[in-house]
Amino acid sequence: xxxxxxxxxxxxxxxxxxxxxxxxxxxxxxxxxxxxxxxxxxxxxxxxxxxxxxxxxxxxxxxxxxxxxxxxxxxxxxxxxxxxxxxxxxxxxxxxxxxxxxxxxxxxxxxxxxxxxxxxxxxxxxxxxxxxxxxxxxxxxxxxxxxxxxxxxxxxxxxxxxxxxxxxxxxxxxxxxxxxxxxxxxxxxxxxxxxxxxxxxxxxxxxxxxxxxxxxxxxxxxxxxxxxxxxxxxxxxxxxxxxxxxxxxxxxxxxxxxxxxxxxxxxxxxxxxxxxxxxxxxxxxxxxxxxxxxxxxx
Amino acid sequence: xxxxxxxxxxxxxxxxxxxxxxxxxxxxxxxxxxxxxxxxxxxxxxxxxxxxxxxxxxxxxxxxxxxxxxxxxxxxxxxxxxxxxxxxxxxxxxxxxxxxxxxxxxxxxxxxxxxxxxxxxxxxxxxxxxxxxxxxxxxxxxxxxxxxxxxxxxxxxxxxxxxxxxxxxxxxxxxxxxxxxxxxxxxxxxxxxxxxxxxxxxxxxxxxxxxxxxxxxxxxxxxxxxxxxxxxxxxxxxxxxxxxxxxxxxxxxxxxxxxxxxxxxxxxxxxxxxxxxxxxxxxxxxxxxxxxxxxxxxxxxxxxxxxxxxxxxxxxxxxxxxxxxxxxxxxxxxxxxxxxxxxxxxxxxxxxxxxxxxxxxxxxxxxxxxxxxxxxxxxxxxxxxxxxxxxxxxxxxxxxxxxxxxxxxxx
Numbered sequence: 001x002x003x004x005x006x007x008x009x010x011x012x013x014x015x016x017x018x019x020x021x022x023x024x025x026x027x028x029x030x031x032x033x034x035x036x037x038x039x040x041x042x043x044x045x046x047x048x049x050x051x052x053x054x055x056x057x058x059x060x061x062x063x064x065x066x067x068x069x070x071x072x073x074x075x076x077x078x079x080x081x082x083x084x085x086x087x088x089x090x091x092x093x094x095x096x097x098x099x100x101x102x103x104x105x106x107x108x109x110x111x112x113x114x115x116x117x118x119x120x121x122x123x124x125x126x127x128x129x130x131x132x133x134x135x136x137x138x139x140x141x142x143x144x145x146x147x148x149x150x151x152x153x154x155x156x157x158x159x160x161x162x163x164x165x166x167x168x169x170x171x172x173x174x175x176x177x178x179x180x181x182x183x184x185x186x187x188x189x190x191x192x193x194x195x196x197x198x199x200x201x202x203x204x205x206x207x208x209x210x211x212x213x214x215x216x217x218x219x220x221x222x223x224x225x226x227x228x229x230x231x232x233x234x235x236x237x238x239x240x241x242x243x244x245x246x247x248x249x250x251x252x253x254x255x256x257x258x259x260x261x262x263x264x265x266x267x268x269x270x271x272x273x274x275x276x277x278x279x280x281x282x283x284x285x286x287x288x289x290x291x292x293x294x295x296x297x298x
Numbered sequence: 299x300x301x302x303x304x305x306x307x308x309x310x311x312x313x314x315x316x317x318x319x320x321x322x323x324x325x326x327x328x329x330x331x332x333x334x335x336x337x338x339x340x341x342x343x344x345x346x347x348x349x350x351x352x353x354x355x356x357x358x359x360x361x362x363x364x365x366x367x368x369x370x371x372x373x374x375x376x377x378x379x380x381x382x383x384x385x386x387x388x389x390x391x392x393x394x395x396x397x398x399x400x401x402x403x404x405x406x407x408x409x410x411x412x413x414x415x416x417x418x419x420x421x422x423x424x425x426x427x428x429x430x431x432x433x434x435x436x437x438x439x440x441x442x443x444x445x446x447x448x449x450x451x452x453x454x455x456x457x458x459x460x461x462x463x464x465x466x467x468x469x470x471x472x473x474x475x476x477x478x479x480x481x482x483x484x485x486x487x488x489x490x491x492x493x494x495x496x497x498x499x500x501x502x503x504x505x506x507x508x509x510x511x512x513x514x515x516x517x518x519x520x521x522x523x524x525x526x527x528x529x530x531x532x533x534x535x536x537x538x539x540x541x542x543x544x545x546x547x548x549x550x551x552x553x554x555x556x557x558x559x560x561x562x563x564x565x566x567x568x569x570x571x572x573x574x575x576x577x578x579x580x581x582x583x584x585x586x587x588x589x590x591x592x593x594x595x596x597x598x599x600x601x602x603x604x605x606x607x608x609x610x611x612x613x614x615x616x617x618x619x620x621x622x623x624x625x626x627x628x629x630x631x632x633x634x635x636x637x638x639x640x641x642x643x644x645x646x647x648x649x650x651x652x653x654x655x656x657x658x659x660x661x662x663x664x665x666x667x668x669x670x671x672x673x674x675x676x677x678x679x680x681x682x683x684x685x686x687x688x689x690x691x692x693x694x695x696x697x698x699x700x701x702x703x704x705x706x707x708x709x
Contacts, residue, residue, distance in 0.1 A: 091340035104340070190341040220340060227705070228356050229335055233342040240342045243356055247348030254344035 046070045080181040081125040081141050084112040085203075086158070087187030087196065088132035090234040093160040094188075096219040096279050104215040107278035108186040109155045111213070114282065115184065120148045128154055129177065131199075132161025134169040138176070163235055164191055170199045180207040188215050189262045190235065197265050204269040211272050213289075214262060218279040223251045316375035323367030327360065359701055366698040373691045392419035393443060395434060397451040404450075416448060446470060486518040490537040492526055494544050504541070507644050 049058055049069035057071045086092075092105040102110070116126045120143065128139040128151050139147075139154040164170070164187070177183050183203055189196055189212075204210040218224075225244035232239045263273050274292065276285045339345075394416050396404075401423055404412075412421070422434065438447070447469045493501055501523065511517040524532055526544050 094338055094340045097337060188340050190343075219337075225337060227335075228360075229337050231342045231345055232336055232338045234338050234340055236342075238342055239336070240345050240348075241356055242345055242348045247345055250348040251344045254347070258344065 081127065081179050082116070082119045082181055083127045083129060083141070083177050083179075083183040084116060085129045085131065085177065085183055085185045086112060087164050087185070087189075088130045088137075088158055088160050089164045089190070090160050090162050091188055091190040092215070094217065094220075094234050096217040102278055103160075104188055104217060104278050105158070105160050107276075107282070108213075108215060109158065111186065111276075111282060111285070112184070113152055113155060114286065116148055116151055120145070125181070126151060129173060130155075130158040131165050131170060131173070132159075133163060134165050135161070136165070136173050138173075140176075141179075164195050164199075167193075167195050167198045170195060171202065174199075174202055177203055178205050178208050182209045182211060184211050184213060186213045186215060188220075189258075192235070200266065200271060201269050204271050210266075210269070211274065211293075212262075212266050214259070214273060214275045215278055216275060218277065220255070221277060223248050223255075314375060314379050316378045317372065319371045319375065320368055323364055323371060326367070327364045359705065363698060363701045363705070366694045366701065369694045370691055370698065373687045373694070377687050377691075392416050392445050392448060393438065394419045394421040394448045394450065396421065396423045397449070398424060400450045412450060419448065448472060487520070487538045488536065489519055489521045489539045489541060490532055490535070491521050491523045491541045492529060492543060493523055494525060497543050500543060504644075511644065 046059065046062070047070065049071050053071050059070045062068075062070045086105070086108045088105060092108065093103045095101060095103040095106075112128065116128075119126050123143065125141040125143050126148065127141040128137070130137040137154055137158050139151045142150070185200055185203070187196055191197070200210055200212060223244070225248075227244060228241060229244040230239045230241045259275065266273050272293070274289050276289075394412065396412075400408075424434070448471075449469060450472045491501070491504070505521075508517070508519050508521060512519065522532060522535070522537070
């Protein structure tokens with residue numbers, strides 16, 4: 001039986017909270033059974049022992065089982081704020097041609113709903129900001145199930161605009177996000193100039209940890225097209241006619257270069273980049289994300 | 299070049315409706331996937347280099363494919379419409395027809411003169427088929443040809459067959475001097491025509507026939523019309539021919555009219571027994587496809603023209619003195635007298651050109667050796683173009699296949 005939930009299956013479920021809880025529960029259940037215990041939603045409760053830590057905080061039972069030292073952080077002393085910022089430009093409304101599933105924006109909404117659910121269970125404050133054109137749909141920070149529901153209602157109303165806000169327009173939302181906590185930025189990082197880079201770079205600060213999630217679909221990754229195809233830019237409407245098979249290598253090279261550019265640009269500000277395929281199971285993406293993150297934390 | 303004049307035209311213009319099929323490749327071009335199905339991508343920036351490399355080639359292929367397909371349908375339609383390049387031409391232009399005998403006897407100077415006289419005309423050479431005139435007439439009528447028709451012919455009777463078409467267009471005849479001079483001695487006739495007053499319609503038809511001979515064959519004639527009972531008033535006058543219209547069982551004594559032997563034509567209605575066996579090859583009608591039906595040996599034969607009109611119904615040979623030919627003339631539209639071939643029949647009778655015709659029309663030789671494709675009466679060398687069109691279609695089809703297959707592989 002497939003362990004992860006097929007996004008096509010999930011896409012048929014129109015109930016956003018149900019999908020979020022289903023993914024979250026499956027994800028958490030998976031964590032419970034996995035060898036990665038201690039790095040799940042409760043990742044802040046355990047961490048590897050570091051020099052200078054109080055020996056009394058070592059979980060000896062866990063040491064007995066794993067032969068490794070973990071420091072128990074029973075409860076966080078203070079909750080953190082978790083912002084979810086989603087790029088709602090037109091390029092996010094793209095999906096794989098034959099997938100019959102979510103667009104990148106749909107996927108982002110469900111991923112945010114799921115992560116918000118998990119974060120909410122930890123007691124973190126959650127907030128939502130969807131950016132498009134020169135506007136933003138915002139759900140301020142808050143806690144509790146009702147707030148999660150409110151965030152979901154806002155998510156549902158988010159429709160793709162044309163572009164990511166220009167630098168000046170996006171700048172006004174930065175103070176709201178620059179708090180002690182984490183900011184998840186979900187985007188495909190397709191931009192007119194460098195407005196997303198500028199936004200994310202300004203966002204990353206001393207107290208704000210930015211986690212960038214770059215969403216791709218299968219078609220963008222594998223470029224399975226053949227024959228003469230008129231490719232239309234979702235944001236500009238520009239059409240380019242090419243022989244897809246001949247253009248495949250050029251496309252992949254250029255796209256890999258773009259991904260590397262995004263990674264390097266964000267790395268300069270110590271921003272972690274996670275690439276997610278929206279046509280792969282969402283809970284697996286979460287699982288992979290946290291696994292990678294645990295390595296970073298260690 | 300005698301055949302080079304004229305513009306493109308179509309023998310079967312209705313076939314040009316086939317050009318509507320050109321919509322098929324155009325629609326394919328407009329809606330075919332090969333034009334490029336539309337796919338929305340988050341960004342086309344990654345394709346910009348590829349586009350610069352490939353878009354020109356793709357479009358070139360598409361337009362080349364469209365051109366191939368349009369060419370195939372167009373050529374197929376042309377073939378359907380019997381594309382020809384030297385037939386007729388514009389409706390308002392001159393058309394020149396050359397008879398086989400004229401072509402045979404014409405000198406280079408004659409041809410040069412013809413081309414100088416009609417620099418823009420389409421020149422058609424008639425091939426010596428008896429249906430040529432009818433075919434040309436039909437063709438010109440279908441094309442609504444309104445330009446002047448020039449006919450270059452010899453003055454020899456029967457040269458153009460038994461059919462004498464009625465052209466709606468103005469016709470100008472040009473007789474070759476050689477032929478005309480050969481017939482000079484026989485170009486003038488003094489005819490005594492015996493008729494009853496009630497036979498006016500028959501007289502009119504005869505008048506029409508003589509007028510045509512005068513117009514188209516340069517025959518001068520004098521016709522003296524008289525009633526049977528006034529025949530004696532013409533005694534002492536020399537006539538070349540007697541044409542007797544009233545119904546009578548026997549001809550009167552014509553010895554006082556100076557009519558030479560075998561020069562009496564006895565036009566009559568109804569069947570009459572023949573007094574002498576006459577075989578068809580001995581009679582001038584043989585040039586006009588008159589055939590014998592019935593049993594002439596038993597005296598109940600009748601001769602009919604190629605169009606089925608009864609012609610000679612009696613033939614009485616009065617020893618060495620007279621040939622009395624009985625014709626079923628009548629005034630009706632189906633009677634011989636009303637038939638377009640009658641003037642030429644009459645001419646052959648008047649000129650007794652049986653022997654001359656046989657000599658003159660034996661195996662005409664043409665300057666152009668191109669065979670008539672259908673024996674319909676005239677040649678149009680560009681009809682051979684059809685073979686080239688078919689070959690061209692085949693080449694276009696091969697090109698279309700190669701391009702299509704290449705595009706299929708690209709998909």
